[in-house]
Amino acid sequence: GAVVSQHPSRVICKSGTSVKIECRSLDFQATTMFWYRQFPKQSLMLMATSNEGSKATYEQGVEKDKFLINHASLTLSTLTVTSAHPEDSSFYICSARDQGQHYEQYFGPGTRLTVT
Amino acid sequence: RKEVEQDPGPFNVPEGATVAFNCTYSNSASQSFFWYRQDCRKEPKLLMSVYSSGNEDGRFTAQLNRASQYISLLIRDSKLSDSATYLCVVNLGSTGRRALTFGSGTRLQVQP
Numbered sequence: 387g388a389v390v391s392q393h394p395s396r397v398i399c400k401s402g403t404s405v406k407i408e409c410r411s412l413d414f415q416a417t418t419m420f421w422y423r424q425f426p427k428q429s430l431m432l433m434a435t436s437n438e439g440s441k442a443t444y445e446q447g448v449e450k451d452k453f454l455i456n457h458a459s460l461t462l463s464t465l466t467v468t469s470a471h472p473e474d475s476s477f478y479i480c481s482a483r484d485q486g487q488h489y490e491q492y493f494g495p496g497t498r499l500t501v502t
Numbered sequence: 503r504k505e506v507e508q509d510p511g512p513f514n515v516p517e518g519a520t521v522a523f524n525c526t527y528s529n530s531a532s533q534s535f536f537w538y539r540q541d542c543r544k545e546p547k548l549l550m551s552v553y554s555s556g557n558e559d560g561r562f563t564a565q566l567n568r569a570s571q572y573i574s575l576l577i578r579d580s581k582l583s584d585s586a587t588y589l590c591v592v593n594l595g596s597t598g599r600r601a602l603t604f605g606s607g608t609r610l611q612v613q614p
Contacts, residue, residue: 420601429589429606430546479545481602490536491602493545 388414388484392494399470400502406466407497409480415460416482420491421453424477436463470501505529506605508590514611519580523608525573525590534593535566537575539586540607546589549575580612 389412399405417438422430434455435443442455454466479496508525515521535552552564552573563576590605
């Protein structure tokens, strides 16, 4: 299957700082990438849809000024958590669509963010 | 009502057993269906797409019933390595621009 990478895999930061997470499609081009968040023992929740060359589409309840998304190329999308707070501690996962028949989406390995 | 509903389990089965998971979805306009597997503290990995005619991949068989808005996954001859959370996933759109909608997952524990 297609490969999606994420960096960093784990980050610990202090409250009030900003953290940037990168999502890359390694062997295919992705016009659309998705950012999810998963709290312990809960399902993945979509945060936003990242479209190459245009503004991201945010889900209801997700603050676009807090979670900045940039999709500047067909292989890279970034999520910046600004002014992080402990309640932002979570598992952040990106996915990218491969142009298969059924539009399978492949996930990056995730970034575990801990805000102290 | 949740868009995608699954029994959370856990399903505790012995090695070699056959186990079946079910899933229902609420939006009749859903276009694509998948089963993903997620290991603890890892990202979801695509297990298989679910086709209207049903499909099989080794020990795994997936079926779709559009009339009942129901998806199933059957695992035969369970292995210890099958222990994971199985996510029923639906794509509402007919293009890849729509994100996936995840069920909360069914946890499987295969015991020796």
